[in-house]
Amino acid sequence: MLFPAADGSELPMLVFEPVGGTRPLAGIVLFHGGALREGSPDGLAPHCRKMASRGILAGSAGYRLLGRGAASIDDCIVDVRCAVEQFAGLAAMRGLEVPHLASGGSSAGAHLALVAAMTPPESTTAPGPGIAAVVALNPAGLNLRSFEPAAQRRLEQQVGIAAGRLTEYSLIEFARPGHPPMQIHHGTRDEVEPIDSVRQFRDVMVRSGNECTLVEYDRAGHGFHYPGDGGHFDDVIDATALFLLDRIATT
Template sequence: MAVPGSPGSDRETTSPVSESSTRSPAADGTELPMLVFEPGDGRQPRAGIVLFHGGALRAGSTDGLAPHGRKLASRGILAVSAGYRLLGRGAANIDDCVADVRLAVEQFARLAASRGLETSHLASGGSSAGAHLAMIAAMTPQASATASEPGVAAVVALNPAGTDLRSVEPAARRRLEQQIGVAAGRLIEYSLIEFVRPGNPPTQIHHGTLDEVEPIGSVRQFRDAMVRSGNECALLEYEQAGHGFHYPGSSQHFDDVIDATARFLLDRIATK
C-alpha cells in the first residue's frame, strides 16, 4: 500500500522553487527540451533526479512530470523533466528513444555537477514508457565502449511498462514489436526482468493494483527477481489504483507518491 504522509514528514518541509529550461542533445544531433526545477532559496540540492514522461513512446511531453519535479524541488531535490524523440516524430524505434535517454542522463549529470552534486547522489526514473526507458538505460551498459556514461545511483519508476514480457501471447507480442519498431522476436530484449543482475541500482517502484497497462503481477515478479539477485527493490502498491494514478488531480495519491519518492532520494542517496 502507499505510504501516507504524516506530521513531521517531508511533506511539511518545503522551500521556494526555481524553474528554468535548457536543452539536451538527441542521438540524431537535434535538441530536446529539459525543464529544471531546483530549490529557489539558494540552498544546494541534496539529491537529484531526471524524469522521463510516459505516452507509449508516441505521445507526452516534459510538461507531464513538471508537477512532480516542482514538488520534489520544494523538498531540496534537483528535479529535471527531460524529453526524448517519439516514434513517428524523429525516432524510428525504441532504440532511438533509449539512446536519447542515455544522452539526457549524461546532460543531467553535467547540470547536477554544476550544482555540486556527484553521480552518487543522482537518480533517474519516470512514468510508464518513460520509466521503462530510464530503467533500461540504468540497468544496461552503454553500447559504445568509448562513450562516457555517468549513470545513476538509483531509480524511481512510476507505473513502469515492460517489467516482465515473457508471458505475452504471440499475437500481442508481434503487435508490440510493430508498435515499438523492432523485428519479430525482439520484444523479449526489452523485458526489464531480463536485465536483472547483481549490482543493479536500488529501485523504488510505485504501481497500482488495478493497472490496466502493466499487471501488478508482472511488477511483483520483477521485484522478486531483483531481490533474489541481491538488489534493493521496493514496490509500493496503491490499492485499487489504475495506470497513471500518480498525477495530481487524477487521484488522491499524488502527495503520497511525492512523499515516498522524496524520502527514498533523501535517505538513500542524498549528500550528508
Template sequence: MTRAGREFSTSYRAADGSELPLLVFEPAEGTPPRAGIILFHGGALREGSPNGFAPHCRSLASREILAMSAGYRLLGRGAASIDDCLIDVRRAVEQFGRLAASRGLDAPHLAAGGSSAGAHLAMLAAMTPSSTEFGVAALVALNPAGLNLGSFEPDAQRRLAQEVGIAADRLTEYSLIEFVRPGSPPTQIHHGTRDEVEPIGSVRQFRDAMVRAGNECTLLEYAHAEHGFHYPGTGGHFDDVIDATTRFLLDRTATT
C-alpha cells in the first residue's frame, strides 16, 4: 500500500450549463495509478454530496487507484426528474475519462459505481444505450437501489415514479434487471442482508440474472448489515469494502 497523494476539487458542466463538483484523489507523487474509479453518492436523488465518498476515495488512492467522487443535479435542486440526474452521470464519466487519460488510464482501466441511488445511476448509465459510449470497463455498487422495480406493487410503482419525476408507465425503464444482457460490465455488489431500502432477495435475483446471461457479477453479502453500512464507523465494514473493491479493480482493470 502507498500513501495517498494530491487531492483537489474541479468541476464538470451539467446539461443546463451549471458547474457540478468533481473531487479528485490521486496516488502519491511518483506512483502512477494502476486503475481508476468514479463514484456517485446516494441520497434518494434529493440529498447527499461528493464529500460522502471522500474517505473511500482517499483509501483507494492509497492503493494506487485514481479515485473521483462526483456530484449531480438533485431533484428540486436543478433536476426535474431522474433523467437529468442520469445525463449528469454520463457527463461526469466523460470528464473522468479525460482526466484519467491525462494520467495514462484509458477506458479498459476505469470503473464507475456509487452508493444506493448513485450506484443505480452509474449502473443504469453503463447498462443502457446512449448516444455516447459509457467509458468504463467495470462497476462497483454499494447497497444499490432500483435493481428490480418491476417487483413493486402497482401503487408503490406509481408513488416512486412520481417521486422521481416520471410517468408511472416509465418506471421499468429504470429497473436494472430489465437491461441485463450478455456483455454487461463485470460487476461487484456490496449489500447488507438487512438492507431496508433494497431487499437482499432482489439483489440476489439481479446477480443470478447477470450470471445466467454470461456476465461476471459478484455479490458480497454483509450479515445483518443495513443500508449505508459501508461508511467509516458504520458497522465496522469500511476496511472490508475498500479491500474487496481494491482487489476487484486491480484484478480487472489494472495496468500492467
C-alpha cells in the first residue's frame, strides 16, 4: 500500500497480518536502515512476516531519502511520524488502539523511530507519535556529542542540517522520565555504533526512570539481525515478539 508523505508524495508501506484472519494482539511499524540515503521497506519484510506469524500486525514503512525527496533528516523524521499515524489508523480498523502499538527499525531507521517517539512534533508541545513501545535493532546516533568536532561537521553536512545542530538528534540528550518501554538489540562488535555507547544510553534512560532493555549479541557486527546473517534472526524475532506481547498485547 501507499501512504502520503509530509510533502504530499506517496511512500510505500508493507503490511503483514496474522494468519487465518485472526485479530492481532499487538502492532508494530518498522523503518529500514541505509544511512538515510538507501534502503526500502523490503529490507525488514522478513521480520514483519515472522512477527505476523506470532499474532502481531507488522508494517515496514518507507520515508523520503536524502537526495531522493528529502532535503534533510528533518524530512525523514516527519515522514516517520506520518507513517506511524497511518499505521495507527490501519491498526484501529483491526481493533488495536495506541496502547497496543509500537514502532522501531534498524540502524538509521531505528534512530528515526526513536527520535520521533522521544520528541514532540515541531508544531505542538504534545508527546511524540502515539506508540506504547519501541524496538531498536542496532540503532545509530545514540550519543552524537561523543564525536570529534570535525566528525560532527561532516555528519551535519551529510544529513543536511546547519552547523552546530547535530546534538539535537543525539538520543541520549532526550533521556527524561516518561518515555515508552524500549528494547534494543545490538552486537558487541558493531562497527557503526559501539556497544559502549549503547550501554551508556541504556543506563541513562534507566536512571531517568524509563524501561530500557538491551539485548546483546556476542561478537555480532552491524546488521546482524537479518535472515542468514550470523544466525541471529530467530533470536531477535523471539525476543521482540516476547517483549511486545508482554508489554502491549491486548487482553
